[in-house]
Amino acid sequence: MTPAYTQLHHTFTRLSRFDHLSAIAGWDSAAMMSPQSSQARSEAMAELDLLRHQILTDARVGEWFKDVGHENLNELERANLHEMHRTWHNTVVLPDWLVEARTLAGARCEHAWRTQRPANDWNGFADNLREVVKLARQEAQIRAEAAGTSRYDAMLDLYEPGLRAADLDRIFGDLKTWLPGLLQQVVAKQAQSTPVPLQGPFATERQRALGLQVMQLLGFNFEQGRVDVSTHPFCGGVPQDVRITTRYKDDDFLPALLGIIHETGHARYEQNRPGEWLSQPMGRARSMGVHESQSLLFEMQLARSPAFLRVLHPWVIEQFGQQPALQLDNFIALNQRVKPGHIRVDADEVSYPLHVILRYEIERALIEGEIEVDDIPTLWADKMQQYLGIDTRGDYRNGCMQDIHWTDGSFGYFPTYTLGAMYAAQLFQAARNAVPGLDDAIAAGNLQSLSGWLKENVWQHGSRFSTADLITRATGETLNPAFFRKHLEARYL
């Protein structure tokens, strides 16, 4: 009889092949597809999702998970089994009716949100969101009962396995004691001199050429991926062929440039996942938080540092010519500008965690049943005032309606952005400690030793270790917000 582990391995290999098609079609939808095809594409993707669901919920898979307990597995196989089981459990634990109801309610809410948001129509949005929250609570309840955790913990575990709300309360609690004050200090300091703004236009072709040059510097493997344009930049595709996207603004080249650097961080992680495990869950990136740590390490730790900006500076001049805003000091100041605002995705790295903490506190309370949808606007306005000093009352569009995450019930996702920022600071410091002359190499435009350390300590491991173990092996300790604080203070005070 074929061993159960072999059967499971085969099943997950098959799933990875369908995942490959889903990833390419998903990239195509965002970067290539004609609008007339969107209905047919949605139907095709839904059919594929259904197929993957059917494969995982086949009764034989459950039998194999029972039988595999009696088989001798080596350490890597055990790690793989752990990840296979997590994927399977997270799928089969939900009844089909709930999966379907959740998908429908999420699609309805998101679809309506696309017009409700510009119309600032909170009441209309709230009607749909209530249904999404109701179903998300049911989902969280089922997951929580199976896992023996709280509801919100069970949702969090989908995106950052092993992390609990108690951890976040500790970590974010620490941030809340010093970050709002630090933000005010930085804003006051930067108020003393405003950088000269960029004068466009900046031709798309030159922005693209600069982006390709920077991707090359950062080690993006062009034999194993490409860059295109989409409305919402992302990193997609498959590890053998990673597809990143960006979007170009005529009057400012920095969003596209820093966006490309951000996505290149994700891409290098994807391109360097363990080659012999790509068909298996163990070969996947560890978590959303660890993934974001790689993009933020590239974008925030590295690319906005004066040393790296000095490397970029002559390339920028070469593409766009000289202008007052591109004097070196001004160029650095533009890239380190801190300005609290309404919109999370536009936030600088000092304000950003406060946007996340606000969302974490609201979504946790919402899923635990401590607040209701109708409480969100007031809580949002209070916390924006408290954390960022901004009055957002009545502006739902640029307030609690700005993100897509809650529209389809992705509660538990937001914290991973700030976990990523903190992992990034801690990992970058560990790389500095471990690699002699790292800062000098970066200042000289040599990123190979940094890449080498990241590959050795993060990328090549896939999901072999838990996030806590991965971070501890790489940095000597579990997540410690002190590294992030030190980074912000060193850069901005």
Added chain:
Amino acid sequence: MTPAYTQLHHTFTRLSRFDHLSAIAGWDSAAMMSPQSSQARSEAMAELDLLRHQILTDARVGEWFKDVGHENLNELERANLHEMHRTWHNTVVLPDWLVEARTLAGARCEHAWRTQRPANDWNGFADNLREVVKLARQEAQIRAEAAGTSRYDAMLDLYEPGLRAADLDRIFGDLKTWLPGLLQQVVAKQAQSTPVPLQGPFATERQRALGLQVMQLLGFNFEQGRVDVSTHPFCGGVPQDVRITTRYKDDDFLPALLGIIHETGHARYEQNRPGEWLSQPMGRARSMGVHESQSLLFEMQLARSPAFLRVLHPWVIEQFGQQPALQLDNFIALNQRVKPGHIRVDADEVSYPLHVILRYEIERALIEGEIEVDDIPTLWADKMQQYLGIDTRGDYRNGCMQDIHWTDGSFGYFPTYTLGAMYAAQLFQAARNAVPGLDDAIAAGNLQSLSGWLKENVWQHGSRFSTADLITRATGETLNPAFFRKHLEARYL
């Protein structure tokens, strides 16, 4: 109980969704994919093929085809049922072992061919081809027994349903009586004045701009498709989002331009298939021959006509400036150059059918067991001499090893190219008869009445009618090679 027709409809809808993903991934493989991804892509595509095979060979599908006989269906549903049954029968009639053996042998033969062809290694190629032919004969035998036809007829039916070798013998027999002589006459006539050759380079961006301009003129719907670059140009994607490709040569813009026009012919057919039947077999294009008739109607009947070339001419000058080769008369002569050569895909429209007839005669005899693989080179050389007056002895690379079709066992495909050319001549003449002032409209750069006629008479019908019925309804008679002869004589003598 759900009616059997509804069950079948649902099954084919599901298949069409997987076909959608297969088409997009197939386009991506040719136009976008990084080489490092090709192994993973092949595995994903094979997994999808296997899935589609499993869906069709499910025993319930056979039951539904039995039960559906008792149900009341309207004319369109009956036409759809006919096409569903054809698809299903062509799949289930072959045993799994043969499908697998054929796929493996074809992949092996094609893979080796990629290096054997440049090395002119006929003996190495023949070793693999023998296995391909052996399996193709078994396939043909099984299909023939089920259909009550000859072996070759059964293969032909896969690409041009309803057509028999007896029809081809009559049609091609007619061509053979006059075409070699006509070719010699045209060559002699054109020997009197050789056109001035083009002087490159022609910038890719300008070739692309010209191509887009011509696609627009031809009515390509850019809201429903796009054009990219690939090594071997093709028309792919899905009807809601048709993806054509081309390739640009630095020293000659005509191959890319005429290639784009050719693929636009395919594309307009795809973009105008019946909207409410796109998930069903009846919504598909009628046959390979009819598909080719649309690309050749655009490329040969329309685009190489003096009237149309006069419309193009100023656009060409606008992109590339004036030069001796681009004097109007010379430009027309370049597009109507007839020169018998070794290579089918480079052939003009006068020589082309002779390349096809040669292949038809060899592949028919091969599948019927009248000749063996070892007989191919001598037959090839004899027929090239006889039909085209060219000595190809010993040059396998540019002779019987030049095409990919036989490497994977696609016997029966070649005739559709020349059927397409003949349908094109007949359809174009019918459009002229039916649409008053069509030639004047074309000369004025107005293609809407031609498109309207094609949509009305070909595109919108999908597979509702048999090819013979479709052509008869559109032109008043079944395929008549006289139209093709008249076209060639009028243009070239």
